[in-house]
Amino acid sequence: MTQYEFLRWFTFPIMTTHLVTVRNDIKRLIKGHKISSDRLNILDVGGRKSPYTINLPAAVTLLDVPQEEGTREALNLGFTNEILNNIQKKRSNIKDVVIQDMTKSTLPDASYDAVVCIEVIEHVEADDIFIKNIAKVIASGGWAYFTTPNGDYIKNEGPNKNPDHVRHYTRLELQTLLEKYFDKVDVHYGVKTGKYRVQGLKSYSLKKPIQTLQSVFSNIINRLQSKGVADTAEETAHLIAIGYK
Template sequence: MTTYEFMRWLTFPLMTTHLVTVRNDIKRLIKSGVSSGKPFSILDVGGRKSPYTINLPAAVTLLDVPQEAGTKEALNLGFTDSILTTIQKKRSNITDVIIQDMTQSTIEEARFDAVVSIEVIEHVEADVLFVKHIAAVIKKGGWAYFTTPNGDYIKNEGPGKNPDHVRHYTRQGLHDLLSHYFDTVEVHYAVSTGRYRVWSLQSLKTINPVRFVQSLVGTVVNRFQSKGVETRAEHTAHLIAVAYK
């Protein structure tokens, strides 16, 4: 375990509801998987600086597109040489890095036990191809884990529109898309919205003591607010989908 990974492990309980939920879900899915005697293999799509697969008991391959000038650069999306160097120094469970667009994947079929794609699919124009290629690289009996904004409640329109989001999915829409390529699909809502969620998203690195305390309070309260919201479309921020092959 690197120093970076240790600090991430130590501060994990203080992280946002979304991050904690995703990591706990993925750990549970890994544990429930069938062991083949080899390290459990995960493809982390869009995983450049992803905190979601840090310290997981798995061999992780990161995949992302190269960073280009324009919106991707402004939003710090995609891989750069400096990001790759940083990742390789900080992470001990990274076994490979692939710089590629998943919609044009050349990865061999059935290479991975699972794929995770956290807050990525809303950025993808060719979402059908994206899902098709993800399904193809998963072994039979494996799974894919997706999160994306909840389009039943959060509309990507008007002056607050995110310029890099192509669409926001409804629960039914995401289920229908994934069902074309997976045998079983489960989609539910996650993370209560509101003031405390906004507070929790503030960086814990701030030197402002008021904002630091706000962030901690927001995290604790939002964690409790987000219990039992799986079927609540209103006032929830995310959709979480698990698709089984």
């Protein structure tokens, strides 16, 4: 475990509800996945700086598009040489890095046990081919784990529209899309919205101890608020989806 991974592991319990939920879900999926090899091969799509697969008992391949000038550069999306170098120094479970657009994937069929795709699909114009290509690279018995903004409640429109989001899916829309390429699909809601979630999203800093303590407290409260919201469309921030092959 690297120093970076240790710090991440140590602080995970006080991180945002979304991060903790995703980590716990993926760990459960890994634990329940029967494979003959020692470690699951996971493709982390859009995972250039992903904290979600850090220190997991898996061999992780990170895939992301190259960073380009314009919106991607402004929002710090995609891979750069600097990001690649930092990742390789900080992460011990990285098996490979692929700089590629998943809608134009050249990866072999059935080459991974599972795929993780966190807050990515809302950025993708060609979402049908994106999901099709993800499903193709998963071996039989594998799974794909997605999260995306909850379009039943959070609309990407008006003056606060995110310029890099193509769409926000409703639960039904996401379920229908995934069912085209996966044998079994579970889509549910996650993370209660409100002042505690918003405060919890503020960064931790030793230079801002009061803000940090407020964020830690808010994340703990928000985690309690977020229990039992799987079927609650109103005032929930995310859709969580699992597709099984």
